[in-house]
Ligand code: ADP
Ligand code: MG
């Protein structure tokens with residue numbers, strides 16, 4: 001019963017939550033991280049629990065507290081954050097997972113870096129942004145998602161990961177204006193080496209994610225759960241809606257709209273599956289595109305690009321990697337003749353551009 005050598009996370013957790021610590025130390029003497037955090041106040045609420053601002057060793061951290069009935073989601077999110085090579089500037093920084101108490105008093109925690117601006121959803125509600133800010137938010141969020149989607153082959157490699165709940169509430173804004181991807185509770189993994197899709201303990205056939213952001217194929221129930229490409233393409237669709245939320249709040253030619261959720265004009269606050277299916281699949285509606293965007297040199301490309309990403313046909317959407325290249329190009333002033341949907345080549349705008 002030595003803690004060392006145990007790889008199975010659950011075994012560690014259950015020994016921490018039980019009567020003995022497993023390390024020979026009596027439990028009461030052991031103060032695990034969640035007990036060292038001074039809780040300040042609530043900063044967010046999602047489907048699975050409450051997020052609190054906490055102070056740990058003079059540093060601010062975010063403490064996500066899961067309802068004990070959502071152990072599955074806590075376990076999955078912890079597992080994903082601990083994936084080899086996941087760390088990235090544009091993925092929320094994981095600090096620790098913890099359990100306190102036992103039995104019906106059990107509480108499950110996820111401790112991550114704290115970002116004062118909160119979610120992109122909240123950020124956009126509070127301010128209109130300029131084009132440079134918009135492109136930085138869009139590009140950096142895309143970098144995070146592209147990193148998730150990319151498999152890194154190797155003995156210590158990283159599987160490809162699809163998020164499955166991409167939306168502005170699950171993307172955080174950092175102080176420097178970059179985004180990072182959060183809320184990994186529904187993610188699925190794929191590794192070519194094993195040729196298997198790992199969905200955790202989730203029931204594959206169950207419809208997942210937030211209804212408003214569900215892709216047409218998920219809504220039409222024509223989604224192929226055995227193809228990993230299908231999960232990635234669904235993420236791209238949801239991210240296109242986020243790209244729309246960003247540009248909708250961007251001042252283009254002197255005018256910015258108020259903040260709106262995608263499809264705010266055609267569905268209510270909490271649309272159900274059939275409502276979403278009706279407008280997205282049957283009527284093939286998408287959020288409104290404004291003339292002033294199409295009249296702007298850079299933002300017109302941004303607009304046509306995001307429209308490609310919300311195509312009803314998953315195979316017509318750009319990959320996250322291709323989208324990242326286009327956004328990088330736009331962020332750099334749109335120099336050079338790259339068009340959305342052009343070849344996969346690794347062209348970058350040259351520094352010594354001959355404009
Ligand atoms: P859920 O799985 O319940 O949806 P999330 O992880 O999405 O939980 O967190 C819920 C909300 O809490 C987010 O939308 C965001 O507003 C806020 N939040 C989460 N993590 C952080 C963080 N690290 N820093 C600041 N705000 C956060
Ligand atoms: Mg969330």
Ligand code: MG
Pocket residue numbers: 046047048165183184185186
């Ligand atoms: Mg979640």
